[in-house]
Amino acid sequence: MKKLKPLYFALDFQTGKEALDFLKRNDLTGIPVKVGMELFYKEGPAIIHQLKEMEHEIFLDLKLHDIPETVRRAMRNLASMKVDVVNVHAQGGEDMMKAAKIGLEEGAQGHVPVLLAVTVLTSSDQQMLKEQLLINRPLAEVVKHYGMRAEKCGVDGVVCSVEEAGIIKKHTTLAALTPGIRLAGGENHDQKRVATPEKARENGSDAMVVGRAIRDAENPEDIYKTIKEAFQHESINTHT
Numbered sequence: 001m002k003k004l005k006p007l008y009f010a011l012d013f014q015t016g017k018e019a020l021d022f023l024k025r026n027d028l029t030g031i032p033v034k035v036g037m038e039l040f041y042k043e044g045p046a047i048i049h050q051l052k053e054m055e056h057e058i059f060l061d062l063k064l065h066d067i068p069e070t071v072r073r074a075m076r077n078l079a080s081m082k083v084d085v086v087n088v089h090a091q092g093g094e095d096m097m098k099a100a101k102i103g104l105e106e107g108a109q110g111h112v113p114v115l116l117a118v119t120v121l122t123s124s125d126q127q128m129l130k131e132q133l134l135i136n137r138p139l140a141e142v143v144k145h146y147g148m149r150a151e152k153c154g155v156d157g158v159v160c161s162v163e164e165a166g167i168i169k170k171h172t173t174l175a176a177l178t179p180g181i182r183l184a185g186g187e188n189h190d191q192k193r194v195a196t197p198e199k200a201r202e203n204g205s206d207a208m209v210v211g212r213a214i215r216d217a218e219n220p221e222d223i224y225k226t227i228k229e230a231f232q233h234e235s236i237n238t239h240t
C-alpha cells in the first residue's frame, strides 16, 4: 500500500493568496494539503508549484470522471506537476480507472502519484442514491463493490466515509481516506455521513481530509493538532 499522510488540510479558499496567507498566519506551512476544484480552477498549476516550494505534500482533488482516453491524457498532465495524490470517481468505471493509472505512469517522472477512487461522496446518503441515482442497493454494499472493482484496476486507495472504512479494509488491501471529519459537537454543514477522528481511527481509516473544522476554527493550528493527535493516538507507529 502506498503511503498517505494521516491528515490533509483541505485548502478550500477562493484564491491562492488567501490559502497561502492562512497557512503562514497559522503556522501551518509544510503540512500535507488538499487542493480542490475551487482553488485549482482559480490559480491553476501555479498554486501547486508555490505549495511545492513550501514543501507541502499535495493531494490534488479534482475527482476526474470522463471517457477513459480523456482521463488518461489528463492524468499524464497532473502527474507531470509532481503532486503526491490524485483521484477519480469510481463511478467512471473500470476502463476509466485503468486509463487513469496508465496516464499517471506515462506522465510521472519517477514518482507516480497515489491514485484514489471516490466511492460515494460523504455528502450523499441512501435516500439520495435511491431517489436521484436509482441505486437501490445498501450504500455500504455500493462502496464495497466500487472498492473491490477499483482494486482490480490498480488503484491505490479509496475515498469513503468513516462508516464504510471498515468494509473497505475488510474486503480489499486498499488505503481508505476519509473526509466528513468533525470534532464532537461540530457542525455538519453539507456533509451527511460525518464522524470524529477517534471513530475514523477505530474504523480503520488510513488518512483523513479536514476542511472547514480547521479553516473556520478560532485557533486553526490548535484544532489541526487536536484532530491529528486524536487520530494517531494508539496507532502512532502506523501513521507517522
Ligand code: C5P
Pocket (backbone or CB within 6 Å): 010, 012, 036, 061, 118, 120, 121, 122, 123, 159, 160, 179, 180, 181, 189, 191, 209, 210, 211, 212, 213
Ligand atoms: O469542510 P470539510 O471537512 O467537510 O471538507 C471536506 C473536503 O473533502 C472538501 O474539500 C471536499 O471537496 C472533500 N471531499 C469530500 N467527500 C469526498 C471527497 C472529497 O468531502 N468523498
